[in-house]
Amino acid sequence: MSQRSSITARPAPAHSAAVVPPSLAASIRLSAGHPPAAGPASQDDRALDVLEPVAATPVYAHPALLLVLFCGALLLAGAVVYLGFRLTGGRVPPAPAPPDEQKDAAPKQARAEEITAKRMEGEEVEAAGPRLPAPAHTEIDGLAPGLNRTLGRLEEALERQRRFSSDASHELRTPLTAMRTQIEDALQAPQETDAATLARALLPSLDRLQRIATDLLALSRLESDALPVRRQRVDLGKLAEGELRTLPITKRTVPLLGPDVVVMGDPDSLGSLICNLIGNAQRHAASTVTVTVWREPRGPGGPPGGTAVLEVADDGPGIPREQREKVFQRFTRLDSARSRDAGGAGLGLAIARQVAQNHGGRLTIEDSAEGARFVLQLPLAPALTP
Numbered sequence: 001m002s003q004r005s006s007i008t009a010r011p012a013p014a015h016s017a018a019v020v021p022p023s024l025a026a027s028i029r030l031s032a033g034h035p036p037a038a039g040p041a042s043q044d045d046r047a048l049d050v051l052e053p054v055a056a057t058p059v060y061a062h063p064a065l066l067l068v069l070f071c072g073a074l075l076l077a078g079a080v081v082y083l084g085f086r087l088t089g090g091r092v093p094p095a096p097a098p099p100d101e102q103k104d105a106a107p108k109q110a111r112a113e114e115i116t117a118k119r120m121e122g123e124e125v126e127a128a129g130p131r132l133p134a135p136a137h138t139e140i141d142g143l144a145p146g147l148n149r150t151l152g153r154l155e156e157a158l159e160r161q162r163r164f165s166s167d168a169s170h171e172l173r174t175p176l177t178a179m180r181t182q183i184e185d186a187l188q189a190p191q192e193t194d195a196a197t198l199a200r201a202l203l204p205s206l207d208r209l210q211r212i213a214t215d216l217l218a219l220s221r222l223e224s225d226a227l228p229v230r231r232q233r234v235d236l237g238k239l240a241e242g243e244l245r246t247l248p249i250t251k252r253t254v255p256l257l258g259p260d261v262v263v264m265g266d267p268d269s270l271g272s273l274i275c276n277l278i279g280n281a282q283r284h285a286a287s288t289v290t291v292t293v294w295r296e297p298r299g300p301g302g303p304p305g306g307t308a309v310l311e312v313a314d315d316g317p318g319i320p321r322e323q324r325e326k327v328f329q330r331f332t333r334l335d336s337a338r339s340r341d342a343g344g345a346g347l348g349l350a351i352a353r354q355v356a357q358n359h360g361g362r363l364t365i366e367d368s369a370e371g372a373r374f375v376l377q378l379p380l381a382p383a384l385t386p
């Protein structure tokens with residue numbers, strides 16, 4: 001037995017055979033200077049001086065080849081990124097939804113289309129309006145609240161449109177029916193009717209039709225903002241004084257018109273606003289109407305230059321608080337059928353409020369000891385520099 005032997009090669013135990021990879025096992029060689037003994041080796045002769053595991057370098061692991069491969073991979077990655085940007089226009093496409101979300105998206109889209117189609121056709125649907133369920137835990141579900149808000153606005157707009165069409169048709173039908181009856185009566189007994197009598201009978205209904213058409217046109221122009229407000233200096237006290245001179249006054253009317261209450265605006269539309277307020281008050285007052293104009297210094301949240309205020313108050317039945325916003329809607333009339341005949345189509349206050357808003361102001365109904373109190377507030381015009 002050699003004394004130099006330090007490692008004895010023995011058949012590997014069964015459990016360790018798999019531990020040494022064949023490539024490594026094949027490359028275990030005897031160290032230099034200790035060649036294996038020639039001739040048949042005995043059990044002891046297989047003892048080795050030193051065993052050095054030397055890993056063989058495969059050809060593909062050559063450093064130069066690796067460098068070339070690495071550079072090639074870099075170039076390829078760059079080309080892929082460039083092509084991707086060219087194809088997507090530089091935008092990062094949204095991550096595709098997981099399969100179960102994609103499964104959810106199709107029925108939701110179909111539902112959204114169904115809801116929109118129903119609304120557009122004016123079909124009756126549930127009172128609160130159908131909506132998409134909005135659990136909001138995925139990207140697609142995150143869109144549902146926005147879509148629901150749009151559906152809500154669309155629903156309100158269509159409802160307003162429907163109500164407007166039906167109210168307008170109703171208002172137009174009343175004078176038209178009256179005129180038709182008068183003409184049919186005249187045709188039934190032509191010898192008892194002369195043209196002048198028939199024309200006089202028809203005129204009030206024609207006037208009414210003309211008023212409605214004019215008001216509707218004014219309202220649509222004011223709402224569409226198609227015509228910019230004509231701006232000039234308007235003395236509110238003088239304007240109210242002029243309207244009081246021309247309007248039919250049936251009740252005691254007290255003017256309290258302060259001087260130099262000047263606003264920037266359109267005298268025609270402001271005049272028609274004042275005219276409507278005074279006309280309404282004359283119709284509803286028990287005995288007295290008060291028209292007051294004054295300036296208010298700058299208040300908290302008010303216009304920087306102060307506010308011009310015009311107030312029309314009467315001692316009539318007034319307007320209940322819960323109806324005070326409603327009367328500003330088109331075609332709203334709270335009056336009984338009898339006093340209705342004296343009034344218009346219920347468009348006056350809708351127009352008046354729109355005029356106030358287009359002048360940067362507001363028209364409201366405020367509390368009062370008795371009757372109704374309409375208050376118009378407009379920004380005061382800047383003082384003229386001498």
Ligand SMILES: Nc1ncnc2c1ncn2[C@@H]1O[C@H](COP(=O)(O)OP(=O)(O)O)[C@@H](O)[C@H]1O
Pocket residue numbers: 276280281284314316317318319327332333334335343344345346347348349350372
């Ligand atoms: N001073 C008032 N007192 C009581 N009710 C009023 C007064 N002014 C307006 N109203 C109510 O508001 C409704 C709407 O007024 P308006 O829009 O001017 O329409 P119209 O004058 O054509 O009736 C009136 O029909 C009436 O019911």
Ligand SMILES: [Mg+2]
Pocket residue numbers: 276279280343344348349
């Ligand atoms: Mg009116």
